[in-house]
Amino acid sequence: MTDNKQQLYPPLYKRLFSVWYRHARVYRQHIFSNAFPPFFEPLIFLVGVGLGLGRYIEPIDGRPYVQFLAIGLLITSSMWTAFFECTFGTFIRMEFQKTYDGMLAAPITANNLIVGEMLWAGSKGFFFSFAVLFMLTLVSLVAPDTMPMLPMPNVLIAPLIGFANALMFGAMALLITSFVKTINHFNFFMTGVISPMFFFSGVVFPVRELPRLIQPVAEFVPLTHSVRIIRCICDNNLTCNLLWDVLYIIIFTTVIGTLATKRLKKRLIK
Amino acid sequence: MPNPVIQAHHINKRFGSLQAVDDLSFEVSPNTCFGFLGPNGAGKTSTMKMIYARSKRDDGGTIDIFGHDPNTEELAIKYFCGVVPQEDNLDEELNVIQNLRLFARFYDMDAKKADSRIDELLGFLELGEKRTALIRELSGGMKRRLVIARALLNEPKLLILDEPTTGLDPQVRHLIWDKLRQLKRAGTTMLLTTHYMEEAFQLCDTILIMHKGRNIMQGTPKELLAEHIEDYVLELTDPGKIDEVVQSALLADVRVDESGQIVRFYADDIDSLKAVADAIQDSQYYLRQSNLEDVFLKATGRTLNDRQ
Structure with a gap:
């Protein structure tokens, strides 16, 4: 590099951070309304399941049902937020608010922007898992009859798994967004992909209870793997073979994330 | 340079x-x-x-x-x-x-x-x-x-x-x-x-x-005006009398551009446009210096194209 061509623009990590920071800053602007759902929803769940439904259900794998479901919800909260952020959120920034037009005029590449988007989804996943964990633990301290204490300290890993899970769902959501022409199309994916995943990936009941024919399908979808990891860690189950689940998450995130980046870049840099 | x-x-x-x-x-x-x-x-x-x-x-x-x-x-x-x-x-x-x-x-x-x-x-x-x-x-x-x-x-x-x-x-x-x-x-x-x-x-x-x-x-901007358009324009919004004017000898050094309901006469000499204006005195007209818009419309056409 010659003197007159020295690099003046910020290095990669700062560019990624500034994209992440932009989203965090705008999110923080309305922190009370934005943080209300992850802190309040666990309370609705506890009333509905802890005081109601849960009393009619047998313990699963030695856990009261409310606790079994709670462990799954630590992870699904990160799925929902990452999926919303990178479908509706990304689409609105791209097509309606023209946020990306502004950012791409600054020294930020389309790739930086898209990877920054995923990292932000991951961070929101961390935050949402943490919020659910925090609220459930709080209630356990006050009313252990309604909500038995989650397995400490193992369950403290939930926000980290929430991060990885949200990164994975962020990548998937961005890939979907790259195909979508109107914002209404997201409804297909919400009802057709995310809702079934919530019910059939070991969150509400164990995957082994599914009909034999459908079990491989559960193995194929992403949420099953994040949920299995948190359950094994919470159960202190050393016999679990988590290698497959960890590999699945890494490969899925990398492959889908790369594909999403390539496709969205084409949409941004015409 | x-x-x-x-x-x-x-x-x-x-x-x-x-x-x-x-x-x-x-x-x-x-x-x-x-x-x-x-x-x-x-x-x-x-x-x-x-x-x-x-x-x-x-x-x-x-x-x-x-x-x-x-x-x-x-x-x-x-x-x-x-x-x-x-x-x-x-x-x-x-x-x-x-x-x-x-x-x-x-x-x-x-x-x-x-x-x-x-x-x-x-x-x-x-x-x-x-x-x-x-x-x-x-x-x-x-x-x-x-x-x-x-x-x-x-x-x-x-x-x-x-x-x-x-x-x-x-x-x-x-x-x-x-x-x-x-x-x-x-x-x-x-x-x-x-x-x-x-x-x-x-x-x-x-x-x-x-x-x-x-x-x-x-x-x-000055070059575009000097090289591509006459100095003055007479715009006529009531085309009723055009035929009389157009046939007259007044238009010897005047360029005529008809589009829609407006006729424009272009000339470097303001006096030849004034003579045209006199001939159609009871009609609505507007005599002015030409501007970039005239150059632009001359260059890109007055009618809309399929990209507009």
Whole structure:
């Protein structure tokens, strides 16, 4: 590099951070309304399941049902937020608010922007898992009859798994967004992909209870793997073979994330 | 003539079957304002986007921006360019100063330096009293000035303005023109697209008229007027008596251009137009100096094309 061509623009990590920071800053602007759902929803769940439904259900794998479901919800909260952020959120920034037009005029590449988007989804996943964990633990301290204490300290890993899970769902959501022409199309994916995943990936009941024919399908979808990891860690189950689940998450995130980046870049840099 | 800081040679951009930019070449001298004038769909914005790496040009042509190629040195170019896009894209959730602080981060400016630069720019664009106003509380003209302030944060060598005053009232437009002239005097090179003839005339040192992606004429505003259009125009909005006038010998050195319900007579000698005006005295007419709009319409045609 010659003197007159020295690099003046910020290095990669700062560019990624500034994209992440932009989203965090705008999110923080309305922190009370934005943080209300992850802190309040666990309370609705506890009333509905802890005081109601849960009393009619047998313990699963030695856990009261409310606790079994709670462990799954630590992870699904990160799925929902990452999926919303990178479908509706990304689409609105791209097509309606023209946020990306502004950012791409600054020294930020389309790739930086898209990877920054995923990292932000991951961070929101961390935050949402943490919020659910925090609220459930709080209630356990006050009313252990309604909500038995989650397995400490193992369950403290939930926000980290929430991060990885949200990164994975962020990548998937961005890939979907790259195909979508109107914002209404997201409804297909919400009802057709995310809702079934919530019910059939070991969150509400164990995957082994599914009909034999459908079990491989559960193995194929992403949420099953994040949920299995948190359950094994919470159960202190050393016999679990988590290698497959960890590999699945890494490969899925990398492959889908790369594909999403390539496709969205084409949409941004015409 | 100093060495040009922007050189584009034979650039092309095709979207499917549409040739948006067609073998376009131009050069821009430092500290000047270079304007792209053309109807909607002429390829002005596509050209701008290829310059600041928001769009990749097709194979074949070359672009050199202060020694950098946008296809391979995107970040270097974006670092010293300021862009004012056609549509405002401020963060509606944040206020004026928060918007600017956030954008300063993209340039890795330290907070203190950013704040002093922001104060300076808000003063310059007369937005000082709006520091903490929310974006939705700003008028269209204020939003536009804020977008310009944002583009100036990193003291750009090159300012890219895509229709900077479209939709603004005359006061704001004149204020913005005044600020842009100050920036040019201070050494900023500018690229501007517009379809306001007056804007091009007020700001540009060189104007390139584009039509269907091509360069159809180029020069200083005065050259374009002198070389491509007669000095005076007589516009007649009531075409009833045209036949009498057109047949008369009065039109020896007058060019006649009929379109729709308006007939225009062009001549270098105002007296020959006055004679025409006298002949149709009881009709509505308007005698004036010709302007860039006449050049523009002569060059790009009076009827709408399928891209407009």
